[in-house]
Amino acid sequence: MHWGFNARGAWAIFSTEVERAFRTAFQSIFAPVLTTSLYFVVFGAAIGSRMNSVGGTSYGAFIIPGLLLLTLLGETTSNASFGIHMPRFSGTIYELLSAPVGVAETLLGLVGAAVAKSLILTAIILVTARFFVAYEIAHPVLALGYVLLVCTAFALFGFVIGVWADGWDKLRIVPALILTPLTFLGGTFYSIDMLPDPWRSVALMNPIVYLVNGLRWTFSGHSDVNIWISFGLTLAFLIGCIAVVSWMFRTGWRLRA
Amino acid sequence: MNAILEISGLTKHYPNGPTALDGVDLTIRKGEIFALLGPNGAGKTTLIGAVCGLVRPSGGSIKAFGLDMARDWRRIRARIGLVPQEMATDMFVKVIDAVSFSRGLFGLAPDPAKIEEVLRALSLWEKRDSQIRHLSGGMKRRVLIAKALSHEPELLFLDEPTAGVDVELRRDMWLQIANLRAAGTTIILTTHYIEEAEEMADRVGVIDRGRILLVEEKHALMSQMGSLEADIMLAQPLMAVPPVLARFALTLSDDGRRLTYRGDGSAQESKGEVAALVKALVGEGIEFVGIDQHQSSLEDIFVRLVEKG
Numbered sequence: 001m002h003w004g005f006n007a008r009g010a011w012a013i014f015s016t017e018v019e020r021a022f023r024t025a026f027q028s029i030f031a032p033v034l035t036t037s038l039y040f041v042v043f044g045a046a047i048g049s050r051m052n053s054v055g056g057t058s059y060g061a062f063i064i065p066g067l068l069l070l071t072l073l074g075e076t077t078s079n080a081s082f083g084i085h086m087p088r089f090s091g092t093i094y095e096l097l098s099a100p101v102g103v104a105e106t107l108l109g110l111v112g113a114a115v116a117k118s119l120i121l122t123a124i125i126l127v128t129a130r131f132f133v134a135y136e137i138a139h140p141v142l143a144l145g146y147v148l149l150v151c152t153a154f155a156l157f158g159f160v161i162g163v164w165a166d167g168w169d170k171l172r173i174v175p176a177l178i179l180t181p182l183t184f185l186g187g188t189f190y191s192i193d194m195l196p197d198p199w200r201s202v203a204l205m206n207p208i209v210y211l212v213n214g215l216r217w218t219f220s221g222h223s224d225v226n227i228w229i230s231f232g233l234t235l236a237f238l239i240g241c242i243a244v245v246s247w248m249f250r251t252g253w254r255l256r257a
Numbered sequence: 258m259n260a261i262l263e264i265s266g267l268t269k270h271y272p273n274g275p276t277a278l279d280g281v282d283l284t285i286r287k288g289e290i291f292a293l294l295g296p297n298g299a300g301k302t303t304l305i306g307a308v309c310g311l312v313r314p315s316g317g318s319i320k321a322f323g324l325d326m327a328r329d330w331r332r333i334r335a336r337i338g339l340v341p342q343e344m345a346t347d348m349f350v351k352v353i354d355a356v357s358f359s360r361g362l363f364g365l366a367p368d369p370a371k372i373e374e375v376l377r378a379l380s381l382w383e384k385r386d387s388q389i390r391h392l393s394g395g396m397k398r399r400v401l402i403a404k405a406l407s408h409e410p411e412l413l414f415l416d417e418p419t420a421g422v423d424v425e426l427r428r429d430m431w432l433q434i435a436n437l438r439a440a441g442t443t444i445i446l447t448t449h450y451i452e453e454a455e456e457m458a459d460r461v462g463v464i465d466r467g468r469i470l471l472v473e474e475k476h477a478l479m480s481q482m483g484s485l486e487a488d489i490m491l492a493q494p495l496m497a498v499p500p501v502l503a504r505f506a507l508t509l510s511d512d513g514r515r516l517t518y519r520g521d522g523s524a525q526e527s528k529g530e531v532a533a534l535v536k537a538l539v540g541e542g543i544e545f546v547g548i549d550q551h552q553s554s555l556e557d558i559f560v561r562l563v564e565k566g
Contacts, residue, residue, distance in 0.1 A: 006331065012361030016350075023349070091345030095404070098309040098339045099362045100331040257271075257303075257312045 009101040013109025014116070017083055021117045028079065028117060029124065036071045036125050039063070040132040043189065048133065054191050055222040060133035065215040066188025068125055069150070072118050073183055073208075074175045076151045080114035080158030081171050088163070088254075097256060103249040107159070114155035115148065122147055135219070143218035149234050150211060156241035163254050182208040187216075192224045207233060261287040261412055261443050262308065267317035269303055269467070277303040279467035281317070285412075290434070290444045292454035292475075294559050295464040301447040302342060304464065305414045309339045321412065335363055338410030340401050342417040342447075348390035352381055355389060356403045363408035375406050379433065395426040402433070413437065415446040419453060431457055451556035455479075465563050478558065485527030486551045487518040487534070492544035501541055505534050516545075 021028045044060035051059035087093035096106065129135065137143050157174075165171045186208030192200055203209055204225070214230030217223035223230070248255060262285040269278040277300050285291050295301050306312035308319055310330065319326035321333045346355055356372055376382040379399045384392060389400055398418070405413060415434070419427040427450070434457060438444055448454055454461055455475070462472040471478075494513035508517045518534055520527025531550065538545060 006364045008364050008366065009362045012358050016358050090347070091341070091343045092347060094309075094311055094339065094341050094345055095359065095362065097311050098334060098337070100334040100364055101362065102331070252313045256310070257306060 006099075006101050006105050009099060010105035010108040010112075013096070013101070013106065014113050017110060017113030018116055021079070021113070021120075028075070029121065032071045032075050032121060033124050033128060036067055037128050037132070039067050039070075040129050043067075044129070044133040054194075055220065057220045057222060058134070061135035061220065062191075062216075063189055064126075064129055064133065064135050065219045066183070066186070066212045067129075068122060068147075069208075069212055069215055070180070070183045070188055071121065071125060072147070072151060073154055073179045073211075075121060076114055076118045076154040077158035077161065077175050077179060078171075079117050080111055080155040081162035081165065081175075082158075083110040083114060084159050084162035085165055085168075085171055089168075093255070103246065106249075107156070107245065111152065111155040111159055114158060115151045118151040118155070119147070137219050138221045139218045143215065146215055146218050146231070146234070149231075149238065150215070153234060153238035153241055156238065156245055160241060160244050160248070163248055166254075179208075182206055183212070187212045187224060207237075210234070259287040260284045261322060262445075263320040264304075264308070265318045265320075267304070267307060267319065268315045269300075269307060269312060270315045276467050277312075278307065278314070278317075281464075281467070281469055283462065283469055283472065285443060285445060286460075287443055288438070288441060289459040290438050290446065290457050291460050291462065292458035293445060293447045293462045293464060294451065294454055295447070296563055299464045300467040301464055302416055303467075305339070305416050305445070305447065309337060309414060310334055335408070336411045338405035338408065338413040340398075340405045340413070340415045340418055342420060344394075344397055344401070346389055346397070346401060346404065349388055351386050351388060352376070352392070352400055352403075353385040355400060356407045359404040360407040365408050371409070372407065375403050378436070379403050379406075395422050398422060398430075402430075406437075410442065412443045412445070415444060417447055417449065419448070419450060427453070451559055455556075463559060463562050470562050484552075484557075485518075485520045485531065487531045488549040488551075489516040489518070489534075489538070489545050490514065490547040490549075491516065492546050495543070499541060499543070502534070502537055505530065505537070507534075 040060070043063055048058065048060035048063070053059065054062040084093075087096060101109075161171065161174050165173075185203070186206050187203065192203045192209060195203055210225055210230040210233045213223040213225045214227055214234060217227045217230070247253070262283075264281055264283040267278050267281040267283075268276070270276050275298075279300075281300070281304060283304075293301050293304070303312055307314045308321070308326075322336060324333050326333055350358075353372060353376065356375065357367065360372065361367065373382060376385055379402060381396065381399055381403055384396060389397060392400065402415075402418070418434070419430050422430070431453065434444060434446070446453070446457070458475050460472060461475050461478055463470045491514050495509060495516075496513060498507050498509050498516070502516075506519050508519075509515070510517070518527075518531060520530055531548075535548070
């Protein structure tokens with residue numbers, strides 16, 4: 001072990017977390033894929049075929065980035081929060097705290113595993129979507145980079161929630177009561193240009209609008225908002241989460257007695 | 258003395274709460290079994306937590322293996338093992354996976370032979386492919402020990418290792434702990450079972466309200482502080498302790514049928530006094546039908562120390 005970084009320790013955490021996802025594949029992989037597929041069937045194949053194209057993109061293809069984010073934001077946040085909350089709840093965190101692993105190894109292991117699971121989900125969802133909707137990805141490398149950026153930011157966010165929450169109910173509050181409604185209202189199923197004022201101005205106050213449009217731009221080259229603002233906001237959120245997590249480790253808040 | 262762990266002035270204050278550790282100074286010698294005794298809430302687990310990284314000390318210093326914990330925590334933690342008091346492990350993983358995970362977490366390369374050796378030593382090899390939730394309570398506790406041993410620690414903390422296990426298993430664990438010491442591992446254990454400390458420890462420390470009250474070699478402690486008690490069952494009841502026996506520390510039971518001697522000096526001195534007492538009884542013609550001698554245990558000493566505070 002190199003004394004500045006315990007790579008084997010990080011790998012042990014990462015591989016165990018990924019293995020847990022496969023052990024509970026129905027809940028962590030098949031269930032979200034099934035839910036997203038149903039959206040594709042209903043809104044993409046059934047209703048979408050009767051809808052006008054949006055910004056030159058078929059409706060079925062238009063909703064893919066939003067639906068992808070709808071699943072990714074919830075799953076990434078939940079996976080990462082569960083990853084740290086479960087050891088806190090069960091007491092197994094003693095092993096993590098007493099091991100020669102620091103903030104870097106812990107985050108690479110727990111947050112990295114949540115990101116990896118989300119990337120696997122992304123691949124499965126995109127392949128599944130092919131069965132129902134014809135779509136292209138205009139900027140595949142940027143799309144992958146943006147998904148990675150969003151997943152990393154929300155995995156860190158999930159980690160913060162997992163440390164903050166003192167019960168299982170609180171763990172679900174943010175994904176269920178904040179992220180899902182904001183994503184539904186964040187232009188997943190419509191372009192905010194379709195909204196009349198003042199609702200368009202109100203919609204622009206929803207940060208998820210910028211995430212959805214950022215990803216949509218990488219798929220279709222079309223966005224309702226300035227994509228630099230989308231990337232900037234996502235990056236700022238990532239940096240904010242890193243700062244909070246660093247503070248948690250520095251002070252031991254809710255981690256060490 | 259070859260110190261493996263040096264704790265100096267260690268304090269832990271919880272905001273709006275009690276002082277869990279109040280200036281603890283403690284040195285642990287390499288290769289010994291050290292038993293830390295104390296009532297509930299005395300600070301035993303907090304002290305272990307501070308050394309192992311679970312608790313952030315408010316003050317003081319910890320040195321292990323000659324390294325400073327504040328600076329070299331990675332190197333130190335890599336050489337320390339911890340068996341917690343609570344049954345804390347992922348119940349859905351296989352035994353062998355849980356133990357292999359612990360080895361990786363502590364930065365060591367996979368070593369199936371070492372894992373097998375640890376599992377065999379703890380009689381877990383046959384259960385290696387079982388999910389932990391399917392094991393008995395005693396087996397689960399062994400898994401925690403196996404996890405702590407998977408990275409071959411030089412210093413092992415056992416926090417109440419035999420709490421809640423049956424007598425047979427407790428004896429079995431004592432044997433395994435003795436084997437670990439024989440293999441060169443330094444062991445610090447906390448326990449409620451005084452007989453556990455009496456059976457295994459080389460040295461004993463008593464902690465109460467966050468302060469170390471005493472650290473002593475077990476045998477020296479028992480010979481210094483251990484007292485002898487003798488109950489003499491009389492053939493005929495007495496009304497009072499005869500004046501001729503006044504030089505002995507005697508009390509008479511309410512029914513006058515039992516004289517109880519309690520020695521204050523060392524166990525050896527007290528045995529001599531009991532012999533003199535018996536001679537005096539015979540000399541006075543006081544008949545007795547039996548003598549029951551009892552040397553105070555570590556438990557008695559512990560209770561006395563904690564009561565004194």
